[in-house]
Amino acid sequence: MVDLTPLRTSRDFRLLLVAGTVTYLGAMVTYVALPWQLYALTGSNLAVGMLGAVELVPLVVFGLWGGAIADHYDRRTVLVTTTVAQVALTALLLVNAHLPTPQVWALYVVGALLSAVTAAHRPSREALLPRVVRHDELPGALALSSIGMQTGLLAGPAIGGLILASGGATWAYAVDVVGLSVAAVLYVGLRPAPVTDGGTPPSVAGIVEGIRYAAGRRDLLGTYVIDMVAMFLAMPVVLFPAFATDVLRQPELLGLLYSAGTAGSLVATATSGWTARVHHHGRVVVVAAACWGLATAAAGLASAAWLVLVFFALAGAADMVSALFRQIIWNQTIPDERRGRLAGIEMLSYSVGPLGGQVRAGVVADGFGVRTSIVSGGVLCAVGVVATAAWLREFWGYDARTDEHAVRERDLREERARRADETLPGADAVRPDAT
Template sequence: MAKPVGLLIDVTPLRRYPAFRRLVGGQCMTLLGSQVTQVVVPWQVYSLTHSSVSVGAVGLAALVPMVVCGLYGGAVADAMDRRRLILLVASGSALVSVVLVVQALAGLDNLWLLYGCVAVQAGLFAVDLPARRALVPRLVGPDDLPAANSLLFLVFSVGFIGGPLVGGAMVVLGGYGAAYLVDIVAFAVAITLLRGLPSLPLPAGGRRADLGSVVEGLRFIRKRPLLWMCYVLDIVATVLAMPAALFPVLAVERFHGTTATAAYLSAALAAGNLIGTVFSGWLGAVRRLGLASIAVIAAWGVALAAFGLAHELWVALLLLATAGAADTYSAVLRSSIVQRETPDAFLGRTSGVWTIVGAGGPRLGDGRAGFVAGAIGPGAALVAGGVTCVLAVLALAAAVPSYLRYRVTPRADEPATKG
């Protein structure tokens, strides 16, 4: 019997699965800390250089480690206890935060050290996220996957809102060192929560984390249009339309603001993510997951193109929130497709590729936005990116009709004993 579907987010996985609750709590603290860094480092770079190109290069500094470590990290997640893996990575991320605190307090003002910290943290993140994503189908039942993914994206939203606001406030109150210190505290709490996860032995069919394993995972994806379309759509949306690298220059030049204004723009995008997740209960009733994801990605592009034309701050914030909600719905729908269509033995590797396109794509998009804005201006860069995104998504939908036709069949609820 299918469970009832409402408008508000479904919290059933939190009630049913104790281990999933710990995963959610640990993820919340990890993202809060990492998002402080994501906001504060670009602003520190901008304060040193006053260059949109230099800020865009922050995203490019993370791209190579994101790709390499994402691919290999997915193989590792299919070859070792995923609980142990996420604890090791969280500890490494905390050490990166220590370096950021030291450089800020010492006043080093070294651009390359900042790029290096971003690169290392991106590599660790790319190892961590596949393991966490691969955990979800092992901790919750298949019918609870959309709800579980919505809850995890709610956590992302809280991190994306709290990180910019906390980071901006700490920079104003105590400088960059105080902002980076928040990372260390957040990672310490996350490690404490994640230590309570159960031991998770190798999935059936697990193998050595080597190049052969990586190639095997890529071949698995290549043969399945449903999977690679989920990734390609993400790349198109983020590379062509991601606006984050332009927030500092827009805050100063268009909205005549400060660090806080840039934080408001970042927080508005995240607020849309939050609104989307809070009102995500209806996703459980969606059966045409492919068609629905195409529609919301197109809405993302339209909202960001309109943002490029906005000259009033409140209008800009509203459009960014709209884009954020569309982004959340797209991510939940596509991640549910990947998790449903991937056997457990490949979940780490498919999640590794998801990490590359989901986290690496925005960084490449930041680089694109910075360079294009340097040539034609930030507003024109946003409009061009949003329009191109919509056209590209519609072209992909026409080229792969099987993705549009993809439909899921509801299953009976599993007993509330998993995890």
């Protein structure tokens, strides 16, 4: 089962976990409410689609800039500041929804600003995680964080739908404001987290240096490329409405298609205790990503609805295993002074792939059919992942016990733990890595 040690040993990890889970829940409520309100006001699918377009550029720009900020300023301060900004922006959505005539332009403007602030927030949270748990507790901490995220992804839209049906967009935004306010208070309770040696001042040059560092390490490059290949070639979500209605001829299955992958991911994380005993992380990422593709292809071939759901659940489980081990590599090998910038790069790597994958899936489906799009994408994913592993042999051979970056970080964090234990004897609630 999932390793619960970080919950018992780290007060700051407990605060991060609860704050992150509450944030995801509220964010998913707004994620449902914002396009719902926009469609209700305009009656246009194009207008709803344009919301994603105006959110994309802030996501890219502030994801990278937020990483640079996380490598210079106290990460607790960044978390508190960006969360308060999210509270203020969501409150503006609430006020706009309460007007006799809500303004459509406000939804676009605030949506873009929320995308920017959220993108700036996430690198600091991800960069702080390795600081609040011991090096050997990272697999369990990452699994628990994933459970919190998946809980929000699974329950948030359902809660949002119920609120919208009963109280409308005003109440949906109000729930998010309350949740974000709770998260802000929890972040205030964290201990200060200044960057080691003052960090690198935010700049374009610093961002470029982070990109060069990531590209120069083939173990890190493998984590990015494998995920983008897998998501670009085998992302079927955009086809679910057509798959349920036109292929399976059971439109009532649409909700289950969306939730099957998340259910598989939850099972994978809830049974992830074995991950701490694995050392060849690159191989697990490759195998799991290939299994994601093959399970997706099998779902596209299956004719029985229950079998389709089983294969999509298996695909979700495989994707989560791949994600967990990618995160372990990131958090156990990246130096603290670069952790924020690389967290921004990571966020882009797992955001761009799915967006491109939806375009690919739609184009192939229109030209050759829904089943062909899903099956061909899954098969090509497996082939592409294997080809990438053959190209990046260092990634396939990665061993956490001997990798120079993993050994350096492990020794450095053990030394910090030793110094902290000598300075604060008996203070088991104080995390040794938060120097």
